[in-house]
Amino acid sequence: MIRGVGVPSSKCTSWERANVLLLEDGTKYSLEGVDDDQYAEFSESVANATVKEDVPEEFKQFEAEE
Numbered sequence: 917m918i919r920g921v922g923v924p925s926s927k928c929t930s931w932e933r934a935n936v937l938l939l940e941d942g943t944k945y946s947l948e949g950v951d952d953d954q955y956a957e958f959s960e961s962v963a964n965a966t967v968k969e970d971v972p973e974e975f976k977q978f979e980a981e982e
Contacts, residue, residue, distance in 0.1 A: 936980070943968040944980040 933955065937945040945962075947955060961972050968979070 937962060937978075939965055939967060939970075941967040943971075945971070945975070945978040946980040947978065950978070 933947075935946070935948045937947060937958075939945075945958075947958065950958065958975050958978070961975060962970065965971050968976075
């Protein structure tokens with residue numbers, strides 16, 4: 917689940933991009949400073965991730981320190 921993802925509704929005129937991904941196992945990924953292309957690729961790659969082993973190696977660099 918990506919927290920903070922805004923989904924425009926009929927009342928909203930804008931939305932904000934999530935800056936943190938929190939997996940069910942408690943692993944956090946920081947998405948601050950990630951460019952739009954990386955963000956889109958990351959979001960697509962981890963759409964069904966529940967544990968850090970589900971995240972492709974190329975995105976491990978975004979794992980946040982506790």
